[in-house]
């Protein structure tokens with residue numbers, strides 16, 4: 001252990017005080033979370049709102065800003081919020097998942113404090129408890145580049161955010177009853193764009209209000225995230241092409257697309273120029289890979305334009321081959337600046353030796369006659385004591401067992417076991433995770449705490465020889481990856497963020513029924529350089545509720 005230099009002493013003192021860094025600006029938010037009656041698909045239902053808004057308010061800032069969110073829970077149930085894509089460096093305390101945090105009880109409040117360290121890009125938050133996400137509570141997070149760091153495109157006239165996703169109109173208790181009684185949620189009832197399910201009309205309603213406006217000739221950034229429950233969504237505009245500029249925090253090679261597949265949990269930014277005749281146009285979002293295509297439209301109006309949208313609706317592509325080709329066309333811009341003052345490609349991930357390969361195979365099956373989803377035969381269940389707290393307080397053995405699944409599951413057992421699923425991982429290892437999807441539906445995966453290189457998606461089964469298919473040069477660094485039916489996908493990353501990190505299915509129903517696990521990545525030196533101590537105001541519950549709070553880490 002080395003003594004800190006005087007210049008870094010103040011920083012270390014701040015580290016001791018918590019995650020927030022005084023030198024970077026703060027954004028304070030107070031959220032009142034409650035149910036309200038709204039009609040996303042035209043009929044009134046209970047929707048979770050934040051400060052009476054659905055989608056919830058935007059969290060917006062610049063790399064390294066501190067975000068403070070004081071959340072008042074006015075629901076009649078415990079709730080947690082997670083910040084999907086925010087890496088929470090050294091700070092899984094702020095992750096807001098049942099495996100890391102005790103829930104905010106009804107009628108109480110709790111404050112999240114985190115820094116958007118060395119990140120830029122488009123993300124979102126959502127309630128991670130129960131199936132709350134099915135009834136709203138989600139909203140956008142946008143992180144801008146610091147002023148001195150060049151961005152590889154001209155500053156757009158303005159930004160528009162489009163949170164798209166499929167939607168169920170059934171009340172939450174009915175949805176829960178379906179899953180808890182061992183069935184699936186079935187088909188969603190529609191698609192919403194920013195909580196609205198406007199549907200394209202043969203004879204457009206002249207009174208329809210625009211969701212987005214553009215000035216003729218100007219260029220706008222649209223940030224798309226799929227915050228839905230079950231399906232991939234294709235987005236496209238009438239008569240306007242999209243120039244892709246960002247995927248989940250990475251500047252991409254700026255390809256032009258007529259339509260874009262946004263799989264569950266994913267975020268993309270595109271630039272759209274208002275280069276058509278002044279008038280109205282539709283933005284269209286529709287489900288992919290479904291028998292019946294569900295569609296929503298949102299009106300985009302050129303300021304001062306009067307003509308109604310053109311009658312022709314561009315169709316979504318069909319099949320997943322198109323989607324796979326689109327994935328392959330998406331590349332990292334190696335010369336663009338990252339969130340830190342260095343080019344994105346200065347970290348040569350393709351030259352690092354792999355220290356561990358973990359194969360993840362999804363499956364569906366029945367346990368005691370009830371539907372469960374699993375990873376390598378193990379279906380995750382959250383214990384009452386959050387995993388991270390159990391581990392920190394030294395009582396992990398009373399709450400869960402490490403390493404119930406194998407890195408190479410071989411033939412995945414048909415029998416599914418339900419238990420907390422925690423994989424022990426070594427800090428700073430460079431790992432390869434291979435996802436194999438033997439099922440008929442597209443899977444998407446999100447890994448919390450990291451950005452990884454999405455190096456391949458290919459048909460068939462993975463073998464070590466398939467590494468020759470990897471993009472070891474300019475794969476996009478991101479936090480989600482899709483896996484088409486009968487395909488495999490591979491990601492690579494350095495486990496350089498200590499904490500308890502969730503790997504989960506993009507499908508909320510699958511996550512709820514067990515298709516997720518946690519990676520425990522611990523700092524072997526017990527150093528504050530690697531991980532923060534339990535915050536003093538962290539809620540405690542389960543078996544650690546009344547235990548004295550340890551301070552595991554020191555300088």
Ligand SMILES: *[C@@H]1O[C@H](CO)[C@@H](O)[C@H](O)[C@H]1NC(C)=O
Pocket residue numbers: 060061062144
């Ligand atoms: C978001 O933050 C950026 C950077 O701080 C700022 O330039 C922009 O005006 C903000 N946008 C909104 C809508 O608050």
Ligand SMILES: *[C@@H]1O[C@H](CO)[C@@H](O)[C@H](O)[C@H]1NC(C)=O
Pocket residue numbers: 070109110111537
């Ligand atoms: C609850 O809100 C009050 C009032 O804003 C604040 O002073 C207090 O710190 C909050 N409590 C927690 C645990 O965040």
Ligand SMILES: *[C@@H]1O[C@H](CO)[C@@H](O)[C@H](O)[C@H]1NC(C)=O
Pocket residue numbers: 150151152153252253254333334335336337
């Ligand atoms: C990549 O970024 C550089 C540096 O900002 C920019 O000049 C270039 O146009 C970008 N390349 C592509 C293909 O988008």
Ligand SMILES: *[C@@H]1O[C@H](CO)[C@@H](O)[C@H](O)[C@H]1NC(C)=O
Pocket residue numbers: 351352353
């Ligand atoms: C990677 O592995 C190869 C072969 O085992 C070895 O020769 C090389 O030194 C290793 N490289 C690094 C950077 O560790």
Ligand SMILES: *[C@@H]1O[C@H](CO)[C@@H](O)[C@H](O)[C@H]1NC(C)=O
Pocket residue numbers: 402424425426
């Ligand atoms: C987890 O891994 C670390 C480092 O590889 C090891 O020291 C530790 O004993 C492991 N813990 C468990 C519970 O397997």
